[in-house]
Amino acid sequence: MDKDMTRFLLWVAKAALVIFIAFVALSWVGYRRPGLFVGLGYPKVWLNVVERIRAAEKDQVADTLFIGDSVSGQLMPLDHRHVLTSNGSVYAIGQYLLTKRAIAHFKGLKVVLFMSVPNVIGHKFERRNTLDNFVKPFLSDEDLEWADSTLTDKLDSTPSLYWYVLPPMKFLPISERNLENGVYKRPDELSEWAIHWLVELKRLCASNSVRLILASPPVGTAAMEKYNGWAHIREQVAGTELEGLFEPYFRSIATYPDDELEDAVHWKQDFVERKRPEMIARMLAPFK
Amino acid sequence: MLFNSAEFLVFFPIVFAIYWSIRQVRIQNVFLLIASYVFYGWWDPRFLSLVVFSSLVDYACGIGILNTNDDRRKRAILTLSLITNLGLLGLFKYYGFFASELALQAGRLGVHIHPVTLHVVLPVGISFYTFQTLSYTIDVYKGNMRPTRDLISFLTYVAFFPQLVAGPIERATSLLPQITKRRRFTFDGAVSGVEQVLWGFFKKIVIADNCAHFVDMAFSSDRIIEAHGMVLIVGAVLFAFQIYGDFSGYSDIAIGVSRMLGIELMTNFSYPYFSRSIGEFWRRWHISLSTWFRDYLYIPLGGSRGTSGQAIRNIFVIFLVSGFWHGANKTFIAWGAYHAFLFLPLYLLGHNRNDLQIIGSDGHISVRDMLRLMVTFVLVCIGWVLFRADNLHQAYSYLLGVFTHYGEHYSFDLRLFQMRNQISLGVLGVMILILLAIEWTNRRRDNTLHFKWYFGGHRLLQFAILMVILFYGEFNQTEFIYFHF
Numbered sequence: 001m002d003k004d005m006t007r008f009l010l011w012v013a014k015a016a017l018v019i020f021i022a023f024v025a026l027s028w029v030g031y032r033r034p035g036l037f038v039g040l041g042y043p044k045v046w047l048n049v050v051e052r053i054r055a056a057e058k059d060q061v062a063d064t065l066f067i068g069d070s071v072s073g074q075l076m077p078l079d080h081r082h083v084l085t086s087n088g089s090v091y092a093i094g095q096y097l098l099t100k101r102a103i104a105h106f107k108g109l110k111v112v113l114f115m116s117v118p119n120v121i122g123h124k125f126e127r128r129n130t131l132d133n134f135v136k137p138f139l140s141d142e143d144l145e146w147a148d149s150t151l152t153d154k155l156d157s158t159p160s161l162y163w164y165v166l167p168p169m170k171f172l173p174i175s176e177r178n179l180e181n182g183v184y185k186r187p188d189e190l191s192e193w194a195i196h197w198l199v200e201l202k203r204l205c206a207s208n209s210v211r212l213i214l215a216s217p218p219v220g221t222a223a224m225e226k227y228n229g230w231a232h233i234r235e236q237v238a239g240t241e242l243e244g245l246f247e248p249y250f251r252s253i254a255t256y257p258d259d260e261l262e263d264a265v266h267w268k269q270d271f272v273e274r275k276r277p278e279m280i281a282r283m284l285a286p287f288k
Numbered sequence: 289m290l291f292n293s294a295e296f297l298v299f300f301p302i303v304f305a306i307y308w309s310i311r312q313v314r315i316q317n318v319f320l321l322i323a324s325y326v327f328y329g330w331w332d333p334r335f336l337s338l339v340v341f342s343s344l345v346d347y348a349c350g351i352g353i354l355n356t357n358d359d360r361r362k363r364a365i366l367t368l369s370l371i372t373n374l375g376l377l378g379l380f381k382y383y384g385f386f387a388s389e390l391a392l393q394a395g396r397l398g399v400h401i402h403p404v405t406l407h408v409v410l411p412v413g414i415s416f417y418t419f420q421t422l423s424y425t426i427d428v429y430k431g432n433m434r435p436t437r438d439l440i441s442f443l444t445y446v447a448f449f450p451q452l453v454a455g456p457i458e459r460a461t462s463l464l465p466q467i468t469k470r471r472r473f474t475f476d477g478a479v480s481g482v483e484q485v486l487w488g489f490f491k492k493i494v495i496a497d498n499c500a501h502f503v504d505m506a507f508s509s510d511r512i513i514e515a516h517g518m519v520l521i522v523g524a525v526l527f528a529f530q531i532y533g534d535f536s537g538y539s540d541i542a543i544g545v546s547r548m549l550g551i552e553l554m555t556n557f558s559y560p561y562f563s564r565s566i567g568e569f570w571r572r573w574h575i576s577l578s579t580w581f582r583d584y585l586y587i588p589l590g591g592s593r594g595t596s597g598q599a600i601r602n603i604f605v606i607f608l609v610s611g612f613w614h615g616a617n618k619t620f621i622a623w624g625a626y627h628a629f630l631f632l633p634l635y636l637l638g639h640n641r642n643d644l645q646i647i648g649s650d651g652h653i654s655v656r657d658m659l660r661l662m663v664t665f666v667l668v669c670i671g672w673v674l675f676r677a678d679n680l681h682q683a684y685s686y687l688l689g690v691f692t693h694y695g696e697h698y699s700f701d702l703r704l705f706q707m708r709n710q711i712s713l714g715v716l717g718v719m720i721l722i723l724l725a726i727e728w729t730n731r732r733r734d735n736t737l738h739f740k741w742y743f744g745g746h747r748l749l750q751f752a753i754l755m756v757i758l759f760y761g762e763f764n765q766t767e768f769i770y771f772h773f
Contacts, residue, residue, distance in 0.1 A: 002473065004473055004474050004475040004478075005308060005473055007475045008473075008475050008478045008479070011475070011479065012482075018751070019751070019754060022751070022755065023755075023758065026755070026759075037759075040715075041711050041712055041714070041715030041718075041760070042759060042760070043498075043711040043712075043715075043760065171758070171759070173758060173761055173763035174763070175763070
């Protein structure tokens with residue numbers, strides 16, 4: 001090999017080593033202190049979910065934990081303390097993990113308010129953005145300790161996902177990886193995966209004497225009609241451990257005109273700004 | 289295959305290693321040709337046949353011209369090359385446009401025609417490689433170069449993968465001799481190549497692809513109706529940086545990759561947004577295309593010789609053709625015409641050849657120069673609205689909005705542009721400022737990042753740019769805009 005090529009390869013190797021070390025170091029810092037990166041405009045949504053995880057791990061006094069999907073986030077935006085609304089693709093399992101942490105760290109916690117619209121609450125693991133919203137933020141050594149077969153079976157079907165336990169892997173520019181191995185669930189259905197983790201969440205709260213409230217942010221009129229008031233989910237939970245949780249849930253669903261929707265589930269922001277108190281009041285009315 | 293893909297990350301190191309381990313130039317060229325065809329065929333192998341066909345026709349035309357002394361025969365061979373290459377372009381790129389336009393115009397006259405549409409996909413890079421092969425035959429015809437009998441070298445010249453799909457459009461007089469002779473690996477050349485690739489990725493992945501989210505929102509018809517004029521201005525400015533980052537980023541990567549293989553490609557962009565006039569802008573923007581049209585269209589038409597009327601006609605022809613080259617849409621023709629109208633006063637006043645050196649090259653920058661630079665940028669941005677719009681009506685609505693959408697009826701909220709999972713407008717603005725600052729300080733260099741600071745400061749900057757690419761880059765493998773041209 002000629003002298004210049006040897007020199008170039010050494011230069012590349014040295015540069016690669018420096019880049020690798022710096023990348024690993026920065027990734028560890030970012031994963032432990034997500035606020036630093038988010039503050040600098042780090043754009044990936046998964047680190048925002050990590051912010052919620054870190055907030056749930058912070059020792060504090062709070063009697064209520066607010067969790068939920070992105071529609072609930074429109075009504076109650078993240079406050080980095082006890083309002084930890086995120087998005088539907090963290091699944092019921094992600095909400096369970098947030099709650100588990102909050103129970104361990106929030107002094108005087110009495111209520112967990114879990115808000116999610118019915119089209120989202122029953123999601124399966126196979127959503128396209130699972131990597132960003134669940135795998136990257138939640139998968140850590142610690143979380144694998146308690147993982148049961150419902151999670152490990154899913155991870156085992158794509159073993160490369162275990163690499164995402166390592167923070168540098170989370171920061172690699174890979175996102176939106178297609179994990180849709182299964183058929184996408186119906187919008188008016190609770191997947192088995194969701195049912196399992198909702199039951200786990202209910203039991204977790206009950207064993208810690210914390211009241212779990214399941215409520216729904218408002219939905220569009222058309223969806224309410226199309227899915228017949230989510231009759232299929234009503235049938236699914238009837239006579240199960242979840243029936244008591246869902247009975248007021250269905251009463252909490254308020255409807256607004258579809259014209260005010262920005263997409264299938266999210267409301268136009270200016271509409272939310274105008275209607276926020278009313279929307280929240282209608283959502284929480286069954287629980288007073 | 290895209291430069292910004294995981295496949296290329298594997299492809300290039302393998303090509304680099306094998307390429308430099310081959311000693312014989314002929315075998316090296318065979319390997320380079322195979323690699324180039326793999327690179328192109330990765331997108332759609334069926335269209336490789338077009339590249340090969342166009343190459344073979346011009347290779348044969350070159351030999352044909354060499355083997356005859358009869359001028360009429362030479363002209364006939366040149367015509368064959370023109371018909372073949374322009375025919376391919378016409379069929380794949382413009383047929384649908386002309387067929388539907390014909391039907392539309394006939395419909396206005398009360399004659400109803402159902403055009404036969406081909407529903408063919410536009411082969412990536414067809415505008416680039418057809419122009420490249422065409423220039424070879426024209427140069428041979430004009431006696432500017434001797435045709436090659438080395439088929440492998442010629443095929444490699446046409447298909448050379450770094451520049452095959454989006455340029456720079458290389459002349460055979462420059463690239464072919466580099467392919468036929470033995471290349472030598474140099475440490476400095478390879479490092480300089482890496483630096484240029486790095487800067488190209490920054491422009492593409494950080495600037496262009498992040499701008500794209502905002503631009504797509506701004507140019508959506510719903511948004512144009514309700515957006516405040518300032519929001520539309522931001523959208524147009526961001527598109528200016530998107531298209532610059534996208535296309536010049538591609539050129540930088542192509543030039544850098546090529547340099548790592550020991551082959552020099554021509555500079556395609558020379559800091560066009562630091563131009564003080566439209567004339568200067570066109571000497572700095574897509575140089576390989578501008579010079580192609582100058583040498584093979586404008587000068588043969590008579591250039592600036594002849595009467596003023598002829599010169600003006602030639603200016604319009606070159607700008608309109610240049611616009612139409614970008615795509616079969618009236619918006620591109622309008623964009624070309626717009627630039628012709630901006631260029632014309634410079635020509636008539638004899639100022640079109642001013643500003644040959646980059647701003648401040650004499651160490652002095654006047655307020656007047658800076659004002660001219662800003663005015664030129666604004667004029668270019670107005671042109672970009674025509675270029676980006678889906679149709680002329682949308683372009684009109686957008687430009688009208690820029691000037692009239694003021695008042696509380698219109699939404700000024702820049703968060704309207706914000707979508708989840710993206711960098712904010714503020715961070716994007718900082719990135720654009722970084723781009724401008726680095727390019728401004730290095731505007732006398734062809735290779736922006738190829739400089740040295742004390743105590744390895746330049747490496748620290750390059751390292752920071754790499755980290756910015758990794759953390760702020762948009763890695764969803766978006767195609768380069770010019771793939772579609």
